[in-house]
Amino acid sequence: MIELDCRGLPCPRPVIELAKALPSVAIGEELSVVADDPAARHDVAAWCRMRGQEYVGEESAADGLPRYVVRRLS
């Protein structure tokens, strides 16, 4: 699974990076973004809803920061 490192990047950069990386993932595959910006917790899920992708959920990266997982649907 591709993991985007957005540590230290303010909103809306994590969502921009997610949108840019989406085409490199096959439909049905997952993609994740690690971000410490608190807005990402809300905005990754909102982006999925607005763009018709699936928000899989939140995990913890090795360093304890949240990792948000997305599945490409279209």
Added chain:
Amino acid sequence: MARTRLNAVSTTRGYLDTASAEPLHPAARDTLLAALDRGWGDPRRLHRAGRDARALLDNARAVVAEALGVHPDEIGFTASGTDAVHRGLLGLVAARSADGIVHSAVEHSAVLHAAAWHDSPAHVAVPVDADARVDADAMAAAARRPGVAAVALQAANQEVGTLQPVDELDLPDGVPLFVDAAAAVGRVALPQRWSALSASAHKWGGPSGVGVLAVRRSARWTTPFPGDDGLEQLGESVPAALAAAAALQAVLAERDATAVRQRQQVDRIRAAASALPDTEVVGDPVDRLPHLVTFSCLYISGDELVSALDRRGFAVASGSACTSSSLEPSHVLAAMGALTHGNVRVSLRRDTTDEEVAEFCTALTEVVAEIRAGVGL
């Protein structure tokens, strides 16, 4: 030596942030200037200057009471809307033996701060739907839990304009309801079923530094802060209170006509925002404040949008984290599940023109396209 400075009179054209502060209503300005010379005394003194100030304060209470449909002795003026929230809500709690506060997840930060300050394991934040509306049954059920002292529900949401089902709340006997009406006063008909209600004059065109606290005679309320019980001596400015009352009376006299005009203008802005790619208009499209519309644009930061619109002469607010002192985005947008970045709240003046709205829509469309072109998506 520091000197006070006043810049030349500024125009309000392009100012679209009345949900933060409405420009001073002409009726308030005239009253304030007259009252500054007559209402400077301490209204609690028996001498001439005190009696003059007392007469003005009583007049202000009578006018605001009539506007809110209550008795003059149920009205007090505080130093701010935030202060009115703190005193109103915490005063209901102070009069009870329990200390839990049930509130919607989208209350103004003044309510959330009051609850945090009066910390209790019995507090409950009731979630909202995607339009920011709380479920009346869920809130009433939460109010039946043990340890609940009071319920707090806003009349309308300050960020997205959605009206709350205040009068539909079926609360258990003895649990008082606090209503933060700051966003709604002067805009829409107010809820009727409450024990205490707060408002803020600069949201309706009164001067800043005037909060209104209404407490029903039937309510059990005791001051939560040092001082005597009662709605006197809450830090009011007599001239400002009278000016606030004059503005409220004037705004209410023209409320319905203003609302009709503003709804049409807001509908135009909603349509323009909806037509932008990857943009979501948030808040209830129908049961809402007439003058306010909020939307979020993907891939843009709120501060870029606010700054770009400001350069084109339009002043708007944003709930995005990158525009505020906090790293946390708007708790209202988060509770709704709405996009928190690229957020803009537009709130119209009573005299915003159709031409201004059309120019804003054009500027918005261009600004969003320009910023997105730089993102490379």
